[in-house]
Each structure stands twice: as C-alpha cells, then as structure tokens.
Amino acid sequence: MLYYIKQTRMIKSAKDSLLLSDRPQSLFAELMVFILVAMICSVPQSLASSAVLLIIMFNDPAYLEIIANAIKSGGNVDAEAINKYVDDFTQNIPSIYYVVMLASAGFMILGAIIYCKKFQKRSAFSLGFNSNGFFPEYLVGLLIGFVMISLPTLICYLTRCVVFMPSDSISPLMIALFFVAFILQGMGEEALFRGYLLTSLARRNNIWIAIIVSSLMFAIFHGGNAEFSLIAFINITLFGIFASVFTLKRGNIWGISAIHSMWNFAQGNIFGFRVSGNPELDSLLTATNQGFGSILSGANFGLEGGLGATVVLLIAILCALLMPTKESELAPDEPKRDSEEPLSL
Numbered sequence: 028m029l030y031y032i033k034q035t036r037m038i039k040s041a042k043d044s045l046l047l048s049d050r051p052q053s054l055f056a057e058l059m060v061f062i063l064v065a066m067i068c069s070v071p072q073s074l075a076s077s078a079v080l081l082i083i084m085f086n087d088p089a090y091l092e093i094i095a096n097a098i099k100s101g102g103n104v105d106a107e108a109i110n111k112y113v114d115d116f117t118q119n120i121p122s123i124y125y126v127v128m129l130a131s132a133g134f135m136i137l138g139a140i141i142y143c144k145k146f147q148k149r150s151a152f153s154l155g156f157n158s159n160g161f162f163p164e165y166l167v168g169l170l171i172g173f174v175m176i177s178l179p180t181l182i183c184y185l186t187r188c189v190v191f192m193p194s195d196s197i198s199p200l201m202i203a204l205f206f207v208a209f210i211l212q213g214m215g216e217e218a219l220f221r222g223y224l225l226t227s228l229a230r231r232n233n234i235w236i237a238i239i240v241s242s243l244m245f246a247i248f249h250g251g252n253a254e255f256s257l258i259a260f261i262n263i264t265l266f267g268i269f270a271s272v273f274t275l276k277r278g279n280i281w282g283i284s285a286i287h288s289m290w291n292f293a294q295g296n297i298f299g300f301r302v303s304g305n306p307e308l309d310s311l312l313t314a315t316n317q318g319f320g321s322i323l324s325g326a327n328f329g330l331e332g333g334l335g336a337t338v339v340l341l342i343a344i345l346c347a348l349l350m351p352t353k354e355s356e357l358a359p360d361e362p363k364r365d366s367e368e369p370l371s372l
Contacts, residue, residue, distance in 0.1 A: 029348050032234050035278035039358040040153035041226040054232060058244065061224050065248070068138035068219065075131040079124050084116070122201050122309050129208035135215035139223040147227065154222030155280030159355065164277065168285025175343060176290045179323075179335035180298050188320025191312045194299065201309045205296045213288030214280070220245045220267065221274045221283060234275070242267025252304035254328040259303075262331045265340040266290075272347040278356025294330055301329040 052060075084090045089112055097104045140156075143149040183189035220241055228237035245267035246260050270283045277283070295302040299314040304327065307313075316326055325332030 030235065032272065032275050033352040034358045035275065035352065035356040036358050037153060037155055037157065037278045037356065038226060038229055038234075038275065039360075041149055042230045044147055044149040044153065045230055052231070054228070054236075054240070057227060057231075058240070061227070061244070064138055064142050064223070065135075065219060068135045071134045072128070072131040075134075076124065076128045079127045080120075083121055083124065087116070089115070120306075122198075122205075125306070125308060126201075126204045126208045129205070129212040131211075132215035133211040135219040136211075139218040143223055143227075149226075153226060154218060155226075155274060155278075156222070157279035157281070157356070159279070161279075161281050164279060164281040165285045168282035169289045171282070172286035172289030173293050175286065175339055176293045176298070176330065178339045179330045179333065180294075180300075182335040182338075183314075183320070183324045183330075183333075186320055186323060188317055189324050190315045190317060191299065192315070194310055194313050197311060198309050202296050202311070205308060206292055209288045209292040209296075210284075213286075213291060214284040216245075217270065217274075217280045217284040217287055220248075221270055222280050225271050225274065229275075238268055238271040238275075242271060245270075249303055252328070254301075254304045254326065254332065256328060256332050258322070258334065258337065259325070259328050259332040262333075262336050262340060263303075265337065265344065266331070269340055269343045269347055272344065273350075276347060276350050276352045278353050300325075301327055303331055304328045 093105065093108055093112055096108070139154060140151055143154055144151070180189075184191065224244060225237055225241040228240055232240075242264045246263040249255065249263050250260070252259075270287065273286070274280055274283045291302050294300045295305075295308040296310045297312065299307065299310040299312040301307055314324075316324055321333070323333045323335045324330065325336065330336045
C-alpha cells in the first residue's frame, strides 16, 4: 500500500535501544522532553548570536560616539540618540550576524546526539548518521532541494507576481559563507526533528503518528518567525512530512539535510526571497513582490508562506511515498516483498 513504510536499520537501531534503558513513556512526556532539549540547544545559539552583535556594536563608530558623549556628560545618556541608533542598527545588521546565527544551529546536532546517546542509549546511527553512501546521498539531496525550491519560484515568475533582477552588489565570499551556514542549519534541524524526535516517537508509536506529530512540532517551532501565517504553518508541516518519509525511506539524514539546506540557501541567497520570515540576505537576484499574488509567493514570509510551495510539497510527498525504500538499509527482519502491506497499529 502507498502508506506502508518499511523498517530500516536506522529505525530498528532506535527501537533496540528500548531494551537497554528506557522506561515506559507517554507521547506527551516524550514531547515535553524534546521541548526541553530544544530549549537547551537554543542557549549556545543565543549566546553565539549575542556575542557577535556585541562585537559589531563595540566596533561601530556611531555606538562608540554615544558612549563617549555619555562619559563626557558625566554619565548622562541621550535617550533620543540611543533610540535612533537602535532603530538604525536593527535595520542594518551586518550579514555576518545572520551567518553566525544560522551556523550556530549546529549546536542542535550536538544536542540531539548527546541526549540520545546519554539518556536514550542510542547510537548516532539510529539518528541517521549512517556512513554508508554519504557523498552521493548528500549530492543528490542538494540537486533535489534546488529543483524543489525552483518550482514555486518558477510559478511566481510565470504569473509575474514576483519580479527578479540581478542584485546591485554581490559578495561571493558572503554567499559562500551563507552556503556553509545553511549546511549547518539544515543538518541541525534535521538532526533534532528527524534524527531525534521522529525516531524517538517511532520507537513506541505507529510510524504515521511519529511522522505527523514530529512534523507539527517542526511547524510550531517556526511559529515565532515574522509574518508567520496559516499557509506557512501548513507548508512547514508538509515539508516535515516529506522530510520524515524521505528520511525513513533512505535510512539516513544526509539526503534530507542537503535538501533542507539547499531549499533555504537557494531561496534566500540565489533567488532573493526571505527565508521563513527572516530578513533578506546577500543574494544573486532580488525578488520584488508586485502587490498581487502574495498568496502564491508568500510575500514577506518567503515561499513557504505561499500556495506555490503547497503544490510542490504535496507532489514531493507523493513522490517520497512512491519512492522505494533503500534496499541496503532494510532491517534484517523486514521482508523484501513486491506487494506492500499496511502497518499494523
């Protein structure tokens, strides 16, 4: 059946860990623990981003001038000057800040591995860190991710709801840094939501419960982004479903991490859209919304906020379901059959 997903060695490894240490745990308790782990992972991310902001400010002549004036006046701070500086600063934060912010998502990888190994007694293999075929899996994933994000972009171009123009100034170095940062960001989120949460839920629950719940959590965690909308929530949930099925079919997180990273990188640094409501980044093209068709383009949230991405993601989910499970990653006790049967509840 279309909705049957065979068990891979990755999932079997996660289930086998239950025999080693885990006590019975409800779905709610599993989610509460996940939220706690995610919050802990966010601490070093926040510290790294804050440190970069402080370094930028302490090297900003305008900020140093305000401090110097305050010292000269005996500690009296010009509130109006401070407010004006903060407004200008937040509107013109250097790109390096966003590079560090994205790259610091790599702490999610460490957090997922440390928690799963220490408390769930799971191997890195059970999170999808499978050394078998890493390079081809990742390379193909980059290609798939580029094609996927190009399709809603093409819809916007053909409907003329978005106009694309070459950027006035392009920094190859900065774009290269963003590519590296998005590699870490994409893999960080996949390690946390697919490598950790999806497989943790799949150990005790029906696979589709694990897919749906982890995908909803993935969308909820994006809820604080600027310009978040109902369509954005639906699309990010759909991406989570696609990512979950793709991961389970391939038996690793390399491919989906590459898809995730390229989707974000191409959207923000090639085509010039905002990425999930974040500010515009250094890009090869600039994407200008024309005031109509925002339901397709997602307007200021980016393509994930538009129906163009909805269509592409629904097709992607269908393709992932039709895609055969990677034979080399099938669990030893999983029957290699031609006709597929539904999972038992």
